[in-house]
Amino acid sequence: MPVARGSRPSAGARDGAPLRRFPVTLLLACAVAALALLPLGYIVGYTIDVGWSGVRELVFRPRVAELLWNTARLVLGTVLLCGILGVGSAWLVERSSVPLRRLWHVLLVAPLAVPAFVNSYAWISLLPGLDTYRGALLVVTLSYFPFVYLPVAAAFRGLDPALEETAHGLGLSSWAVFWRVQLPQLRVALLGGSLLVALHLLAEFGALRMLRYPTFTTAIYDQYRATFNGPGATMLAGVLVLLCLLLLLAELRLRGRRGYARTGRGAARPVRPVPLRGLTVPSLAGLAGLVGLALVVPLASLAYWMITGSSTTLSLPALATTTGTTLALGAGAAVLTVALAVPTGWLAVRARGRVSTLLERSTYLGSAVPGIVVALALVTISIRATPWLYQTVPVLLAAYAILFLPRAIVTVRSAVEQSPRLYDDVAASLGSSAVDRLRRVTLPLLAPGIGAGAALVFLAVVTELTATLLLAPTGTITLATAFWSASSGLEYGAAAPYAVIMVLLSAPATVLLSRDARRGMTT
Amino acid sequence: MSSLTVKDLTKAFGTTPVLTGVDLHVPSGSFTALLGPSGCGKTTLLRLIAGFEDPDTGTVAVGDRVVAGTGRGVAARRRGIGFVPQEGGLFPHLTVAGNISFGLPRRQRRDGGRVRDLLQLVGLDADLADRSPHQLSGGQQQRVALARALAPKPSLVLLDEPFSSLDAALREETRLAVSAALTASGATAVLVTHDQAEALSMADQVAVLRDGRLVQRTDPRTLYRRPGDLDVALFVGEAVVLDAEVRNGRAHCVLGALAYEQTSADPVPDGAARVLLRPEQLRLSAPVATAPIAKVHSIDFYGHDSRAWLDLPGGMRVSARLEGVEVPSAGDDVSVTVRGTALVFPPVGMGLAGDPGPVPAHLG
Numbered sequence: 001m002p003v004a005r006g007s008r009p010s011a012g013a014r015d016g017a018p019l020r021r022f023p024v025t026l027l028l029a030c031a032v033a034a035l036a037l038l039p040l041g042y043i044v045g046y047t048i049d050v051g052w053s054g055v056r057e058l059v060f061r062p063r064v065a066e067l068l069w070n071t072a073r074l075v076l077g078t079v080l081l082c083g084i085l086g087v088g089s090a091w092l093v094e095r096s097s098v099p100l101r102r103l104w105h106v107l108l109v110a111p112l113a114v115p116a117f118v119n120s121y122a123w124i125s126l127l128p129g130l131d132t133y134r135g136a137l138l139v140v141t142l143s144y145f146p147f148v149y150l151p152v153a154a155a156f157r158g159l160d161p162a163l164e165e166t167a168h169g170l171g172l173s174s175w176a177v178f179w180r181v182q183l184p185q186l187r188v189a190l191l192g193g194s195l196l197v198a199l200h201l202l203a204e205f206g207a208l209r210m211l212r213y214p215t216f217t218t219a220i221y222d223q224y225r226a227t228f229n230g231p232g233a234t235m236l237a238g239v240l241v242l243l244c245l246l247l248l249l250a251e252l253r254l255r256g257r258r259g260y261a262r263t264g265r266g267a268a269r270p271v272r273p274v275p276l277r278g279l280t281v282p283s284l285a286g287l288a289g290l291v292g293l294a295l296v297v298p299l300a301s302l303a304y305w306m307i308t309g310s311s312t313t314l315s316l317p318a319l320a321t322t323t324g325t326t327l328a329l330g331a332g333a334a335v336l337t338v339a340l341a342v343p344t345g346w347l348a349v350r351a352r353g354r355v356s357t358l359l360e361r362s363t364y365l366g367s368a369v370p371g372i373v374v375a376l377a378l379v380t381i382s383i384r385a386t387p388w389l390y391q392t393v394p395v396l397l398a399a400y401a402i403l404f405l406p407r408a409i410v411t412v413r414s415a416v417e418q419s420p421r422l423y424d425d426v427a428a429s430l431g432s433s434a435v436d437r438l439r440r441v442t443l444p445l446l447a448p449g450i451g452a453g454a455a456l457v458f459l460a461v462v463t464e465l466t467a468t469l470l471l472a473p474t475g476t477i478t479l480a481t482a483f484w485s486a487s488s489g490l491e492y493g494a495a496a497p498y499a500v501i502m503v504l505l506s507a508p509a510t511v512l513l514s515r516d517a518r519r520g521m522t523t
Numbered sequence: 524m525s526s527l528t529v530k531d532l533t534k535a536f537g538t539t540p541v542l543t544g545v546d547l548h549v550p551s552g553s554f555t556a557l558l559g560p561s562g563c564g565k566t567t568l569l570r571l572i573a574g575f576e577d578p579d580t581g582t583v584a585v586g587d588r589v590v591a592g593t594g595r596g597v598a599a600r601r602r603g604i605g606f607v608p609q610e611g612g613l614f615p616h617l618t619v620a621g622n623i624s625f626g627l628p629r630r631q632r633r634d635g636g637r638v639r640d641l642l643q644l645v646g647l648d649a650d651l652a653d654r655s656p657h658q659l660s661g662g663q664q665q666r667v668a669l670a671r672a673l674a675p676k677p678s679l680v681l682l683d684e685p686f687s688s689l690d691a692a693l694r695e696e697t698r699l700a701v702s703a704a705l706t707a708s709g710a711t712a713v714l715v716t717h718d719q720a721e722a723l724s725m726a727d728q729v730a731v732l733r734d735g736r737l738v739q740r741t742d743p744r745t746l747y748r749r750p751g752d753l754d755v756a757l758f759v760g761e762a763v764v765l766d767a768e769v770r771n772g773r774a775h776c777v778l779g780a781l782a783y784e785q786t787s788a789d790p791v792p793d794g795a796a797r798v799l800l801r802p803e804q805l806r807l808s809a810p811v812a813t814a815p816i817a818k819v820h821s822i823d824f825y826g827h828d829s830r831a832w833l834d835l836p837g838g839m840r841v842s843a844r845l846e847g848v849e850v851p852s853a854g855d856d857v858s859v860t861v862r863g864t865a866l867v868f869p870p871v872g873m874g875l876a877g878d879p880g881p882v883p884a885h886l887g
Binding site: 422423430 | 570573574575598599600601602603604605606608612614615616617625626671672674675681
């Protein structure tokens with residue numbers, strides 16, 4: 001006797017088709033996971049070489065405990081603050097009657113154009129007293145909250161307003177609707193964003209180094225500089241990778257296995273915003289305060305250093321070459337990374353199960369390895385296995401892809417989550433081949449997600465510092481490395497032009513990101 | 524157009540069997556409804572026919588071509604089977620014209636004439652061609668989905684509960700348009716539905732699916748008049764089921780000694796049985812001594828007809844369908860006579876059908 005099954009094929013359960021339906025996709029996703037796990041494999045292999053006594057000697061030290069405490073409290077604090085700021089501002093912009101919603105949306109995405117290490121340079125050059133826990137918490141939260149805001153805002157737009165109307169009809173207040181109807185549906189986006197913030201923070205180097213806040217990454221860098229490729233750096237990286245593993249396990253438990261594809265009819269209807277009435281002014285003040293701290297302060301600081309630093313001679317040709325190099329690297333890495341992200345993100349939704357989850361987590365895990373260790377691993381591996389690739393652009397691009405895959409996968413994944421398998425079936429029944437379906441149905445439906453993913457990767461690469469410092473072919477100077485060498489020497493004025501270019505380069509991608517996300521917004 | 528033949532099809536999801544040996548033949552050019560309650564496996568059957576899933580065992584053949592079951596099945600895209608999903612499933616990124624022309628060869632996609640013809644076929648205005656799916660009503664979305672499915676001239680069209688999300692008025696109108704379009708296109712069609720009125724009114728033949736198994740396949744009239752068992756009888760329409768005693772060629776029950784038809788080839792043995800009557804077979808009149816008396820419990824008045832809920836002498840409550848405007852009132856005593864013949868089924872605890880339980884509970 002069959003258990004009563006819903007007769008709707010679009011409802012979650014049947015979307016989880018077995019993996020053998022997608023053999024090519026599975027193969028590609030496995031290859032991507034293998035690439036992503038390369039640096040991790042290097043660490044594991046190294047650890048085995050060092051042996052247990054070596055590990056004990058290098059890891060069980062008060063210094064490591066201190067770094068652990070510093071890292072943990074910074075990650076927890078930042079994730080919490082980013083979650084509150086991201087969800088709150090996303091709700092205001094997407095669901096409330098706050099004035100100038102489009103403008104706020106752009107302004108809330110805009111901090112992504114200011115790299116975290118530029119942001120900390122901007123703050124610390126004005127307020128040298130920020131080299132404390134609170135200072136670090138403030139600066140990284142302001143840099144990272146858009147990672148939560150963006151997916152949550154997109155998820156708000158994907159929510160079926162009929163559910164909220166139904167809940168209102170059941171007598172729930174706006175607050176109760178948010179808490180009991182919207183938030184559960186936002187969970188995937190919120191957890192995805194939070195994971196991104198936490199992973200990013202674990203791997204953050206430039207900003208924390210600038211703020212003189214010691215964490216694992218800065219310690220690894222010091223070790224590396226002191227004893228090139230020594231066991232100390234690799235063992236610290238091993239502890240860091242363990243932290244990431246714990247994080248991923250926690251997220252896995254929290255996320256659950258449920259699908260959130262809308263089961264209602266064809267197209268979602270526009271939303272009626274919740275009137276704020278008396279809360280309009282406080283809401284506006286809150287948004288203005290957030291944007292002021294996250295955007296206005298760093299930009300003002302940059303402007304200040306541009307003006308006062310004008311005594312330093314500015315080499316325009318050097319600036320132009322550096323910019324061109326950075327641009328090309330960013331574009332190449334964005335295309336590569338998104339192409340690598342599609343198979344994994346696709347399987348994670350369409351063939352939900354242990355294997356696809358494992359593949360998805362592998363990429364997260366791989367990219368959670370700090371940039372410096374990825375670079376270290378790729379240097380070592382390329383010297384040993386493929387000497388002709390050592391110190392070339394492909395290795396650098398591979399490092400970028402390993403580092404930034406989760407950004408692309410999170411966005412691709414949530415796009416797939418919003419487009420049920422039904423469309424694929426219908427297209428197949430109309431005689432469309434797998435490649436044809438990919439081109440005419442899947443990619444257009446995923447385009448917003450893919451575009452967002454590519455923009456995120458581009459943004460990240462334009463401002464990537466750590467891996468570039470170590471992997472860039474000799475003579476290849478990017479904006480970030482040029483900025484770094486200037487600001488490390490406390491030449492704030494000389495560093496400012498590179499920072500300004502980085503911000504300007506990131507800006508179009510940010511605008512793209514916000515405009516794309518604005519599509520489908522009411523009014 | 525082609526016929527469709529399904530032989531001994533089974534499918535399980537994990538350890539849950541969904542279809543357990545389904546045989547089905549759909550003649551070329553016919554319109555067959557797959558009727559069954561939610562969870563009976565009818566959507567799964569449709570998806571196996573379409574090629575979206577692979578059966579565990581059994582075969583599916585379109586015309587003479589076996590498309591599933593022998594080695595590697597034919598891919599969905601090579602089956603030439605049109606599919607109309609539950610809520611239309613229109614591609615949200617394409618216009619109506621883009622949706623309809625999706626399955627056409629590349630050269631024909633830009634041909635506005637084709638799109639216009641197809642829109643006309645499903646009874647829609649050509650002006651809709653440039654609209655987006657979300658600008659259409661539910662019924663329009665369904666019709667566009669049908670036009671899209673018919674565009675590549677499939678040999679077979681599958682419709683998965685296409686009207687279930689539409690409101691009553693729209694549903695009727697959309698049904699008529701869909702029927703007309705299918706007739707005009709000449710395609711063989713299979714419609715999945717849990718709505719027996721839809722199945723009986725639209726299809727040439729109805730296949731009743733229950734618990735992953737096909738229990739009866741016949742034309743709508745026969746299905747209604749001579750259901751294979753009591754469960755089917757109850758599923759395809761309202762019914763009055765009474766305990767009876769068969770002797771001397773008549774079924775003796777609370778409504779008197781009724782003439783009956785046998786439901787199987789074997790003659791009905793004397794003894795306990797159950798009889799099936801349809802509510803429209805009960806005729807009410809002022810109380811007379813020659814016929815059993817019932818008390819009217821309540822009346823459901825629909826305008827064109829009414830339903831009377833009657834408390835029979837044995838304490839059982841049954842329904843009678845009344846035509847005309849002269850209907851009794853609640854509390855009246857009425858005489859009940861039976862028009863036509865009853866159908867006789869084995870008593871409770873025998874035969875394939877389970878206990879149907881008290882009849883009004885099923886009808887409520």
